[in-house]
Amino acid sequence: AQTVTQSQPEMSVQEAETVTLSCTYDTSESDYYLFWYKQPPSRQMILVIRQEAYKQQNATENRFSVNFQKAAKSFSLKISDSQLGDAAMYFCAYRMLSGYSTLTFGKGTMLLVSP
Amino acid sequence: KAGVTQTPRYLIKTRGQQVTLSCSPISGHRSVSWYQQTPGQGLQFLFEYFSETQRNKGNFPGRFSGRQFSNSRSEMNVSTLELGDSALYLCASSLVAGVAYNEQFFGPGTRLTVL
Numbered sequence: 001a002q003t004v005t006q007s008q009p010e011m012s013v014q015e016a017e018t019v020t021l022s023c024t025y026d027t028s029e030s031d032y033y034l035f036w037y038k039q040p041p042s043r044q045m046i047l048v049i050r051q052e053a054y055k056q057q058n059a060t061e062n063r064f065s066v067n068f069q070k071a072a073k074s075f076s077l078k079i080s081d082s083q084l085g086d087a088a089m090y091f092c093a094y095r096m097l098s099g100y101s102t103l104t105f106g107k108g109t110m111l112l113v114s115p
Numbered sequence: 116k117a118g119v120t121q122t123p124r125y126l127i128k129t130r131g132q133q134v135t136l137s138c139s140p141i142s143g144h145r146s147v148s149w150y151q152q153t154p155g156q157g158l159q160f161l162f163e164y165f166s167e168t169q170r171n172k173g174n175f176p177g178r179f180s181g182r183q184f185s186n187s188r189s190e191m192n193v194s195t196l197e198l199g200d201s202a203l204y205l206c207a208s209s210l211v212a213g214v215a216y217n218e219q220f221f222g223p224g225t226r227l228t229v230l
Contacts (some may be wrong), residue, residue: 044118044222047219
């Protein structure tokens with residue numbers, strides 16, 4: 001079974017600084033997708049960024065980028081120029097490429113942003 | 116385009132009762148997935164429906180059931196409620212099922228409290 005581990009329950013960053021959230025996963029599959037979702041307090045969860053395992057190039061979306069290390073099964077999220085609106089719970093998730101696969105989530109990292 | 120809507124937003128029930136939660140997907144989306152979110156277990160997959168058929172099921176007891184209607188709206192039912200069923204229940208919709216890169220769009224959730 002696939003598992004996703006986020007070892008940092010909480011992280012803090014100051015506005016304008018950079019923070020990296022860690023995620024590791026375990027799978028025997030070679031093709032899959034990895035995602036980072038953001039859940040602001042009392043607001044809907046939204047997709048931040050996704051990575052296809054067969055692509056070596058790391059995904060980037062504006063201030064958000066990932067460091068995908070397939071051999072190490074590591075998928076970290078870097079947030080540059082942090083903003084107050086980035087404060088949220090961040091979930092790392094995995095999904096197999098094939099079949100009616102489901103999202104497997106890590107337990108989340110709460111990101112606190114201070115002025 | 117309207118997002119995923121869930122009703123009711125909050126529910127308080129007592130042990131032994133049953134409850135029905137509703138989810139309306141984004142227009143044109145035919146797949147609906149349900150997740151249970153608790154502080155201890157994080158986000159856990161319940162089931163996914165597509166074209167009125169359950170395509171995948173998580174590891175939950177039979178007290179948890181669901182269905183999907185011809186307009187893609189979905190309901191989930193929990194019978195004989197237990198204290199441990201207190202959670203945020205999230206619904207997510209996507210265009211189709213079984214396609215890993217399809218983004219899942221989440222609703223605001225239904226907060227269920229069992230007393």
